[in-house]
Amino acid sequence: MKNKTRWLIITVIVLALVAGIWRALASKRVQKEAAAAPAAVQTHIELANSDVLTANMREITQGLAISGTVKALNYAIIKARVAGEVKDITVREGDAVVAGQVLARIDPTEYQRRWQQAQEQAVAAKAQMDIAQRQWDSNQSLVAQGFISKLASDNSLASYQGAVASHKAAIAGADVARKSLDDATLVAPFAGVIALRAAQLGERVGIDAKILELVDLRQLEVEAPLSPSESIDVRVGQVAMLQLEDRPSFVQAKVQRISPSAQTGSRSVMVYLRLDPQQGLRHGLFAKGTLGLGKHQVIAVPLSAVRSDRPQPYVQVVEKVGERFQVAHKNVVVGVTGIDLAQPEAEPLVGVTGIAAGSTVLTGQVGALREGLAVTYTTAPAAAASSASAVAK
Structure with missing residues (x-):
């Protein structure tokens, strides 16, 4: 019984091995047949x-x-021209102001007293000048009559001239004191909008301390740095289409000024483009876009429609052969690349030669297709061609 059981187990194992080998060989044969098909x-x-x-x-x-x-x-940082305590600020960020409007005041008490002191000194100097003038006039008469010497008359003249100089100096000092008093009141140099309030009531500020920032949003421009080689082709009057802070809409700008020299260190040349007035434009926004350098009349297709997976660039077109449409490959020579300023948000265009005007071109999103592949449209071919023409325009 033991021998029979042993042989039975061996037989089962051998059959299992044979079945496994047969299944593996069959699977490989199927794979080879599938690969050869x-x-x-x-x-x-x-x-x-x-x-x-x-x-x-x-x-x-x-x-x-x-x-x-x-x-x-027009952009101004309004600073304190005299030191003192801020007594009044009449505006905050976003307030519109007109030229000459009072914006802030610094405590004028000290400067009022100085002006009064200078005025009194000027009055005293005027009195001394009058006394010296009367003395000199009197001495001139006495010299003519021979009662005093010429030296005494010259001394009185010198005293009078000194008194005149002292009076003028006192007047100048009064003018300086008056200017310091006027400088305690800060006014708007031009009409605009308050961009920043840097000081508060009761704060003591020094000379040249920033109080306010003022901008005039009626005239805005874009300051763009260019490399020296790029700036060579830029001219005043050229038009650019710009995006502000990656917004989908574009605004037009025109080159207004070009810096005559490259900046030290960065070697960049600054170009200034005047922006057309528009609602929502703000000082400090970031702008990017394309500056038009030259215009060309060409047969244009989107840059992505030109394929480069062969030695020579080509485009895929749809041609009508008999009663059906099929894909054809047309070798092209690539020309200038640019944009359509009427549609600055569209894909960049490239001028090509090698296809006729009116050719139906496949866009880059379709991918590579085999030449001769039959084509049908989701709508009638006429409607598709009309729609394609509308997209191109």
């Missing part, structure tokens, strides 16, 4: 209207990427 070839693709566009003759602007900061043409 020809792959299914795609013969048809369906496209949406947004997958195609019409390549037309268009005006594109060759551009230079720029970025910079929006700054007010």
Whole structure:
């Protein structure tokens, strides 16, 4: 019984091994047959209207990427011109002011007293001058009559001239004291909006301490640094389309001024572009966009539509062959790259030669397709072509 059981177990093990080997060989055979079988070839693709566009003759602007900061043409930091305690501040951030409006006052008590003192000194000097003048006039008569010497007359003249000089000095001192008193009142140098209030009531400030910041939002410009090589092609009057703080909308700016020299250290050349007045523009915003350097009339397609996975660049077009549409590859020569200033938010365009105006071009989002692949549209071909033309325009 023991021998029979042993042989039975051995037989079961051998059969299990044989079955496993057979299944492995069968699986490999199936894999080889699957690999040897020809792959299914795609013969048809369906496209949406947004997958195609019409390549037309268009005006594109060759551009230079720029970025910079929006700054007010008139911007002032209002500082204390005299030291003292801030007695009054009449404005806060965001308040609109007019030229000459009183913005703040520094305690004028000390400066009023100094002005009064200077005025009294000027009055005293005037009295001394009058006395010296009468003395000199009297001595002139006495000299003519021979009662006093010429030396005494000259001395009285010198005293009179000294008194005149002292009077003028006293008047000048009074003017200086009056200016210090006037400087205790801070006024707006131009109309604008308060951007910053840096001092508070009761605070004691020194000379040149910042009190307020004032900006005039009616005239704004973008200060953009360029490398010396980029600045060579920039001219006054060129137009740029800019985005402010990555907003989807664009604003137009025009080159107003160009710095005549490169900055020390950074070697950058500053270019100033005047912004058209618009609601919501603020001093200090970040701006970026494209500065138009030159315009070209070319057959234009989106830059992504030009494929470079072959030795020569090409575009994929849809051609009508008989009664059906199919994909064709057209080699092209790439020209200038730029943007359409009428649609600055659109993809960059590139001028190409090698395709005819009116050709239906596949966009870059479609990807690479086999040449000769049959094409159908989600709508009628006529409607698709019309929609593609509208997208291109």
